[in-house]
Amino acid sequence: MNSTDILHSQVVPPQDSYWVQVEEISKAHVSLNYAEQLWLAWYTYMQNDVLATGIMSFVMHEAIYFGRSLPWIIIDLIPYFRRWKIQANKIPTAKEQWQCAALVFLSHFTVELPQIWLFHPTAQYWGLSTTVPFPSVLKMAYQICIFFVMEDAWHYWSHRAMHWGPLYKYIHKIHHQYSAPFGLAAEYASPIEVMCLGIGTVGSPILWCAITKDLHILTMYVWIVFRLFQAIDAHSGYEFPWSLHHFLPFWAGAEHHDEHHERFIGNYASSFRWWDYVMDTESGPEASKRRRERKIAKQRAMKKVQ
Ligand SMILES: [Zn+2]
Numbered sequence: 001m002n003s004t005d006i007l008h009s010q011v012v013p014p015q016d017s018y019w020v021q022v023e024e025i026s027k028a029h030v031s032l033n034y035a036e037q038l039w040l041a042w043y044t045y046m047q048n049d050v051l052a053t054g055i056m057s058f059v060m061h062e063a064i065y066f067g068r069s070l071p072w073i074i075i076d077l078i079p080y081f082r083r084w085k086i087q088a089n090k091i092p093t094a095k096e097q098w099q100c101a102a103l104v105f106l107s108h109f110t111v112e113l114p115q116i117w118l119f120h121p122t123a124q125y126w127g128l129s130t131t132v133p134f135p136s137v138l139k140m141a142y143q144i145c146i147f148f149v150m151e152d153a154w155h156y157w158s159h160r161a162m163h164w165g166p167l168y169k170y171i172h173k174i175h176h177q178y179s180a181p182f183g184l185a186a187e188y189a190s191p192i193e194v195m196c197l198g199i200g201t202v203g204s205p206i207l208w209c210a211i212t213k214d215l216h217i218l219t220m221y222v223w224i225v226f227r228l229f230q231a232i233d234a235h236s237g238y239e240f241p242w243s244l245h246h247f248l249p250f251w252a253g254a255e256h257h258d259e260h261h262e263r264f265i266g267n268y269a270s271s272f273r274w275w276d277y278v279m280d281t282e283s284g285p286e287a288s289k290r291r292r293e294r295k296i297a298k299q300r301a302m303k304k305v306q
């Protein structure tokens with residue numbers, strides 16, 4: 001019996017309807033905030049933590065993925081926004097968007113659903129907390145920042161590896177079907193790729209928890225929501241004057257990843273620009289110019305020595 005079960009059985013018995021459960025929980029746990037009451041009611045009502053987490057994860061993933069992609073689909077339909085489209089001549093057609101959404105949805109059911117189901121036992125094995133009260137916002141924020149840095153490092157190296165001949169040909173090529181990406185295309189990829197890159201998203205918090213023994217499953221959810229936003233926005237195809245990387249110069253954003261899809265080389269990282277900068281794999285005309293200038297300067301220096 002885990003801690004959540006103890007909490008369930010000791011206080012409020014399971015009810016027939018979720019909303020009755022919420023009512024009972026709110027009477028018994030006045031000190032909890034509304035979100036915490038909803039959370040506890042869900043686990044109490046379900047009486048099966050694996051199923052409760054599995055359903056919640058899957059519904060959340062679908063709602064966020066398609067919910068976040070929807071504004072980008074609408075933006076693609078409005079000509080006014082073309083001025084900020086990075087590859088302005090490549091607007092995805094309705095057919096392309098539809099085909100992409102259908103494949104992503106199918107892969108969520110076949111590939112990601114079993115993984116999401118396995119998530120709770122794995123999380124519990126490594127000691128993730130599912131109880132209430134929730135951790136503080138400050139703690140969630142700093143842990144999420146750490147996950148962004150960890151995932152970005154994993155993403156850089158595994159994505160770079162996927163551009164190696166055979167891996168590209170058999171795995172990563174699918175993701176590069178769209179040379180001008182759009183929001184929905186973020187998870188348009190081979191199941192092997194989804195699994196491999198997913199290790200960075202799910203594995204980073206699990207590794208953190210294995211080391212520190214201090215992680216709440218809600219923090220993990222919020223992290224995954226941010227990570228989905230990051231991936232979808234990076235594929236949006238739009239660069240606005242108010243895009244995040246204008247304020248945070250090391251943030252990658254759509255400009256960074258669009259270049260990767262257009263040129264098929266360089267800009268391998270997901271959230272930040274530092275790995276591509278340090279490893280000299282930046283993509284685009286400016287980076288090529290810098291590289292050329294460096295080469296010329298080196299040749300000149302060599303001549304001087306001779
Ligand atoms: Zn790639």
Ligand SMILES: [Zn+2]
Pocket residue numbers: 175181186235257261
């Ligand atoms: Zn991509």
